[in-house]
Amino acid sequence: MNAQEQLFAELDKYKNLEIKQQPQWPDKSALEKVQRELAAQPPLVFAGEADQLRTQLADVAQGKAFLLQGGDCAETFADATADKIRDRVKTLLQMALVLTYGASTPVVKVGRMAGQFAKPRSSNTETRGEVTLPAYRGDLVNGYDFTPESRAADVSRLLQGYHVSASTLNLIRAFTQGGFADLRAVHEWNRGFADNPANARYRELTEEIDRAVRFMAACGADFSELTRTDFFTAHEALLLDYERPLTRVDSRTGKLYDTAAHFLWIGERTRDLDGAHVHYLSQVANPIGLKVGPTATVDDVLRLVDKLDPERQPGRLTLITRMGAGKIREVLPNILKGVKKEGIEPVWVTDPMHGNGITTSTGYKTRRFDDVMNEVEGFFEAHREAGTVPGGVHVELTGDDVTECLGGAENIDEATLETRYESLCDPRLNHMQSLELAFQVAELLKAEH
Numbered sequence: 286m287n288a289q290e291q292l293f294a295e296l297d298k299y300k301n302l303e304i305k306q307q308p309q310w311p312d313k314s315a316l317e318k319v320q321r322e323l324a325a326q327p328p329l330v331f332a333g334e335a336d337q338l339r340t341q342l343a344d345v346a347q348g349k350a351f352l353l354q355g356g357d358c359a360e361t362f363a364d365a366t367a368d369k370i371r372d373r374v375k376t377l378l379q380m381a382l383v384l385t386y387g388a389s390t391p392v393v394k395v396g397r398m399a400g401q402f403a404k405p406r407s408s409n410t411e412t413r414g415e416v417t418l419p420a421y422r423g424d425l426v427n428g429y430d431f432t433p434e435s436r437a438a439d440v441s442r443l444l445q446g447y448h449v450s451a452s453t454l455n456l457i458r459a460f461t462q463g464g465f466a467d468l469r470a471v472h473e474w475n476r477g478f479a480d481n482p483a484n485a486r487y488r489e490l491t492e493e494i495d496r497a498v499r500f501m502a503a504c505g506a507d508f509s510e511l512t513r514t515d516f517f518t519a520h521e522a523l524l525l526d527y528e529r530p531l532t533r534v535d536s537r538t539g540k541l542y543d544t545a546a547h548f549l550w551i552g553e554r555t556r557d558l559d560g561a562h563v564h565y566l567s568q569v570a571n572p573i574g575l576k577v578g579p580t581a582t583v584d585d586v587l588r589l590v591d592k593l594d595p596e597r598q599p600g601r602l603t604l605i606t607r608m609g610a611g612k613i614r615e616v617l618p619n620i621l622k623g624v625k626k627e628g629i630e631p632v633w634v635t636d637p638m639h640g641n642g643i644t645t646s647t648g649y650k651t652r653r654f655d656d657v658m659n660e661v662e663g664f665f666e667a668h669r670e671a672g673t674v675p676g677g678v679h680v681e682l683t684g685d686d687v688t689e690c691l692g693g694a695e696n697i698d699e700a701t702l703e704t705r706y707e708s709l710c711d712p713r714l715n716h717m718q719s720l721e722l723a724f725q726v727a728e729l730l731k732a733e734h
């Protein structure tokens with residue numbers, strides 16, 4: 286075996302491990318055919334870009350930068366339109382600006398975008414009335430419509446997912462490199478969004494930035510650095526049948542990279558130490574994330590860190606805690622202290638969404654904005670107590686004015702949820718709630734410095 290074959294042989298040991306949360310593909314040979322087609326496609330991202338992100342995350346781990354990670358719970362093929370992609374990118378850029386300016390900290394921007402198409406589910410099936418069908422596992426696997434045809438796992442979706450990711454990424458690159466993200470046009474980013482208090486606050490901030498930029502221009506400053514911004518992509522590496530054909534050896538470093546995204550993470554439900562997902566991501570050189578929920582012990586976390594980042598490479602591993610507002614103050618400090626005691630310095634990020642789900646009496650899955658903020662505050666408190674670095678936030682959001690999460694300045698109530706509830710999976714912060722969160726996080730971050 287040559288060196289490349291050895292890398293793939295080691296990677297492929299995942300096939301002999303338990304692979305949780307996978308669909309039942311009806312036809313094995315059809316799957317293999319699609320995987321061969323995927324393997325012949327160009328990579329979506331380059332290894333060098335993933336390395337750059339890892340370098341930036343190393344700064345985050347030390348408190349020299351802050352990570353903003355956000356996007357849909359589940360992207361859909363239908364919503365990969367120019368307008369919706371632009372608005373999600375705009376919302377993330379605006380949040381990043383609020384954080385950068387408010388806390389004088391560089392912000393590393395990572396979208397849950399261009400590949401966030403596969404979802405873990407609490408049940409393999411869904412029952413409505415008398416009818417039971419396979420659960421919706423994300424557009425990469427099956428359709429959301431509740432019919433047997435739509436819910437059957439369809440391998441052609443893997444190829445479609447690749448192409449939708451490619452066109453999404455192409456637009457993201459155009460927006461962030463082609464002049465749209467120019468800091469001299471920050472006030473433009475608000476155009477098209479409904480007028481509301483968070484936007485008004487944003488407008489004040491951009492006026493200040495504008496003045497500063499004009500002052501610098503008058504002094505003869507060079508603005509080439511301000512015309513574009515780095516923007517990275519991320520998704521949960523759940524569907525290994527998709528990740529595998531896109532995992533390639535980088536000719537420069539001779540290492541394996543999952544080229545489906547810059548950053549991949551392991552979900553709370555698939556983080557078994559001896560499971561396929563942990564093994565898989567242990568073998569690729571991308572920066573990776575691990576969700577850590579309230580049942581995790583210090584020992585669990587230490588063993589996972591040993592497996593996923595044995596060399597303790599700066600920026601390699603991001604631990605995304607999602608404890609719930611009611612538990613974070615009780616559970617997180619111990620984990621932080623236990624990890625710190627071993628001399629480990631991961632990137633610590635809060636996901637204040639997934640531990641705070643509730644269902645209304647009318648049957649909507651939702652989250653309260655106040656619970657989300659409460660968990661973020663608990664995250665900062667826990668890090669202060671443990672003497673560790675609160676490195677970033679990971680949120681589910683959209684650029685649209687949806688009504689999926691309760692509260693915020695518009696005070697969305699239970700009755701309002703039904704007016705514009707569009708998520709096929711978890712409820713997302715809307716544009717205004719996202720900006721509000723950014724303003725509040727900026728305050729918390731400023732207090733750290």
Ligand code: PEP
Nearest residue numbers: 358552553554576607639
């Ligand atoms: C998610 O990020 O959408 C998700 C399923 O999260 P978790 O793995 O933390 O439950």
Ligand code: CO
Nearest residue numbers: 358681710711
């Ligand atoms: Co989710």
